[in-house]
Amino acid sequence: MDNLLLNVEDLKTHFFLDDGVVPAVDGVSFHLRKGETLAVVGESGSGKSITSLSIMRLVPAPPGRIVGGRITFAGEDLLAKSEKEMRDVRGNRISMIFQEPMTSLNPVYRVGDQIAESLVLHKRMKKKEALEQAVEMLRLTGIPSPEKRVRDFPHQMSGGMRQRVMIAMALCCQPELLIADEPTTALDVTIQAQILELMQELQRQMNTSIILITHDLAVVAEVADRAVVMYCGKVVEEAPVAELFENPLHPYTRGLLNSIPRLDENVDRLFMIDGVVPNMLRLPPGCAFAPRCPEAREHCRETAPRLTRVAPGRLVSCLLVEGGAA
Amino acid sequence: MAELAKATVETAEIDELHSPLREFWRRLSKNKLAMVSLVFLLGLTLVALFAPYIAPYDPINGIMEESLQAPNAKHLLGTDELGRDILSRIIFGARISLRVGLLAVAIALSVGTVLGSIAGYYGGKIDLIIMRFMDIMLSFPSLLLAIAFMAVLGRGVENAVIAISIVTMPEYARIVRGSVLSVKENEYVQAARAIGNRDAAIIFKHILPNVMAPIIVRGTLGISTAILETAALGFLGLGVQPPDAEWGTMLGSGRGYLFNAPHLVYFPGIAITLTVMAFNLLGDGLRDALDPRLRQ
Numbered sequence: 278m279d280n281l282l283l284n285v286e287d288l289k290t291h292f293f294l295d296d297g298v299v300p301a302v303d304g305v306s307f308h309l310r311k312g313e314t315l316a317v318v319g320e321s322g323s324g325k326s327i328t329s330l331s332i333m334r335l336v337p338a339p340p341g342r343i344v345g346g347r348i349t350f351a352g353e354d355l356l357a358k359s360e361k362e363m364r365d366v367r368g369n370r371i372s373m374i375f376q377e378p379m380t381s382l383n384p385v386y387r388v389g390d391q392i393a394e395s396l397v398l399h400k401r402m403k404k405k406e407a408l409e410q411a412v413e414m415l416r417l418t419g420i421p422s423p424e425k426r427v428r429d430f431p432h433q434m435s436g437g438m439r440q441r442v443m444i445a446m447a448l449c450c451q452p453e454l455l456i457a458d459e460p461t462t463a464l465d466v467t468i469q470a471q472i473l474e475l476m477q478e479l480q481r482q483m484n485t486s487i488i489l490i491t492h493d494l495a496v497v498a499e500v501a502d503r504a505v506v507m508y509c510g511k512v513v514e515e516a517p518v519a520e521l522f523e524n525p526l527h528p529y530t531r532g533l534l535n536s537i538p539r540l541d542e543n544v545d546r547l548f549m550i551d552g553v554v555p556n557m558l559r560l561p562p563g564c565a566f567a568p569r570c571p572e573a574r575e576h577c578r579e580t581a582p583r584l585t586r587v588a589p590g591r592l593v594s595c596l597l598v599e600g601g602a603a
Numbered sequence: 604m605a606e607l608a609k610a611t612v613e614t615a616e617i618d619e620l621h622s623p624l625r626e627f628w629r630r631l632s633k634n635k636l637a638m639v640s641l642v643f644l645l646g647l648t649l650v651a652l653f654a655p656y657i658a659p660y661d662p663i664n665g666i667m668e669e670s671l672q673a674p675n676a677k678h679l680l681g682t683d684e685l686g687r688d689i690l691s692r693i694i695f696g697a698r699i700s701l702r703v704g705l706l707a708v709a710i711a712l713s714v715g716t717v718l719g720s721i722a723g724y725y726g727g728k729i730d731l732i733i734m735r736f737m738d739i740m741l742s743f744p745s746l747l748l749a750i751a752f753m754a755v756l757g758r759g760v761e762n763a764v765i766a767i768s769i770v771t772m773p774e775y776a777r778i779v780r781g782s783v784l785s786v787k788e789n790e791y792v793q794a795a796r797a798i799g800n801r802d803a804a805i806i807f808k809h810i811l812p813n814v815m816a817p818i819i820v821r822g823t824l825g826i827s828t829a830i831l832e833t834a835a836l837g838f839l840g841l842g843v844q845p846p847d848a849e850w851g852t853m854l855g856s857g858r859g860y861l862f863n864a865p866h867l868v869y870f871p872g873i874a875i876t877l878t879v880m881a882f883n884l885l886g887d888g889l890r891d892a893l894d895p896r897l898r899q
Contacts, residue, residue: 335796339727368798381790385812395798446798 282486283309283332283454288346290324290331293339299557301327301341303510306584309454314480314487316501316518318494318533322554324510325490329456332488333371334363351453369399372447376459378439382431388415388442389427392449399450414445418475437468444475451483458490473500494537498522503590506530509555509565512584515592526593528570564596572597630892637888640881647878651697660688662695662848671864681866683857685846689866692848693874699849700830700878703764707829710768712822715775720806720814722776723783734780737773745770746835753841760849763842767832771825778821782814789813816893823886827879834875850875 290302302324309315317325330336331343334355348355350371358366372395375381382391392414393407402410408427415423418441431439440460447455457476461469477500480487489501497504497518504521506514506529514527525531532550552569555561561568567577577596584594631637650657660678665686674681680689722733740748752766786792787810795809836842837851845852850871857867 333797335793364799364801366799367796373794373797375790375794377790381794383791383795383809383813394800398799443794446794 280311281308282311282313282351283488284347284349285328285332286347286349288328288331288348289344290327290336290341291344292341294558297558300510300560301557302331304346305507305510305512306346307505307512307515309486309488311453311486312480312484313503314477314489314501316489316491316497316504317507318491318497318504319507320492320554322557323507325507326458327510328507329373329458329488329490332456333367333373334358334360335367365399368395368447368452369450370452371454371456372450372452374440374443374447374455374457374460376462378436378443378463381443382439384431387428387430388434388439392427392442392446395446396449410449411445414449415442417448417479418442418445419471420445436464437472440464440468440472441475444472444479448479448483448485452485454486454488455480456488456490459492460489461496462491462493469496470499476500494522494533506533509557509560511565511594512592513566513594515584515590517590520591526587526591526598527566527595528572528597529566532569564594627892631888634888634891636884637892640884640888643877643881644885647697647881648701650694651701654694654698658688658691658694660691662687662692663846671860671867673864674866680870681864683853683867684860684864687848689853689870692853693850693870695848696850696853696871696874697878699760699843699847700833700875703760703767703833704826704830704882707764707767707771707833708822708825710764711772711825711829712775712818714768715772716779716811716818718772719776719779720783720811723780724787724802724806724810730780733776737776740770740773741777743770746832749832749836750839750841753836758841758844760843760847763833763836766836767829770832771828775818775821775825778817779814782817783810786810786813816890820886820890820893823882823889827882827886830875830882831879 285308286306288302288305289300292299292301305324305328307315307317317328319325327336327341332348332350332355334343336343343356346356350366355363355366382388389408389411392411393402393404396402396407396410397404400407412423412427415427420426420438420441426434426438431442434442443460455476460476461472464472473496476487479485487500489496491497501518503515503517505512506521506527508529514521514525514530516526521530522534525534529550532548535548536550538547550569551571555565555568561578563576563578563580564570564573564582567573570577574597580596582594582596584592585598586592587598665682665688667686669678669682670684670686672678672682678688678690680693682688683692718733718737722730743751748770749763749766752769753762756762756765783806792805792809795805800809833842833849834851834854837849837853838855840852840855843849843852845856853871854868854875857864857871860867
């Protein structure tokens, strides 16, 4: 495949707790091309954040551990790298934006120093030079009077501003891959749109690939090229975004899409997927979604489906889908 | 242009107001007891620094003919059994007490902070080993443990410093560990990891500055404990050795004269009490000023 930047194959990250083993990420595979935006969608606890932490090799250990699979980034095997080699990758070639702009900046340092830190770390810049670059990055993220703001402490900034600072921090070394873990969840809607627009703009300028982790399908529709839907640590569907919205194949994806309130319909109650996410310690033997699936048959509860290609670029893991049999 | 300049000045002023140090000082200066203590301690420090110039008499060599005098015009606080001026001895004693207090806390704090942050940051077995060791030390009365260490190390002021810092260190380790445990869950620590920092940089650059408040407060309160323990060791004859002037030692040698010359005991006792109280009040003030929950 041309332009392949990241390839995750059969990734397994398990958490070894006192009560048993939680397969937080259980055989996840996906790929990402250069300059592409891939959305990873799923409820809380579906393993999407752990997948991104696995790529960064930042899974909290113990109790977590990557127990299997392969992560190839720009032709290099990330799982084979030493901790020292990984430090050169983090923040330099792969960087991350977090969900909570309120807590993801260190309250005791000026924002400029925090942006400069990774430049000093990775680009061997002098502190002064790095601070000048930090001003440029702040200007790029659209913060007004950046030469003054660079001296602000985080508590002097609003949530949207801090998220811009986070973006400046993440992109200052011009990484090839940006992992954005729910970057807009904590922001209000107008700021959300601004931040998403900014990310796309900078993506075009720097030709960065983005993995966008979210549970917000509106965000997916707006910015992503392709989407991976996760449920209980597994990929249940993968498709180009337009096709996913037009013709969702997996019942879970359909459930998610039906849960979005629509402007053109007037309903008393919003649609909800029945039941709750199963306990990850005691997953059902068959399809993990079967207990909540309105279309589940008997064999769904016994046989686990496999992720199968059903059309070019479309993968689904469901026994009910034509060609999706185990 | 002029307007722009004015605007710049105004933002600069706002910056100043927002500066955490300013805010801290504003809150501390509201606390009268803490300010009085601070002034007292600064005064005491000056007295200790310039003791040879301030003290009216030699603290070591007394005049035997003038021994055991009650406070009078010549000897403001009287003289001891060897005719030494008590005021002078208390002034020189401040040097030892402050030095021992600060030094013992500095050593205990540094070692305790390093151990506590390693235990808190890494958790697991490392945490278990370090903290169980600290628990064992905490399970002994600290003075008893200090005496035991003095028995091994031998008498003298340097050994007193070492003994006191060893026995007080676990408290700092515990406080730092607890704070590190809560601070390390913050996303900015994860973010620091995600830009490729090594563990040492994360602990010392990103976590420790955020746990400074409880460390500063405990350290200040700890100075008073250290001074008390020095005095106790001196009183028991294990710390500072005669003829050097130290408040606890003065108490110890004066107690034989409690009935006929009580000023031998009163004045060193008052010096210890005031100094310890000042450090405690200042520590309380610092805690109030640094506690983020009380911030508006």
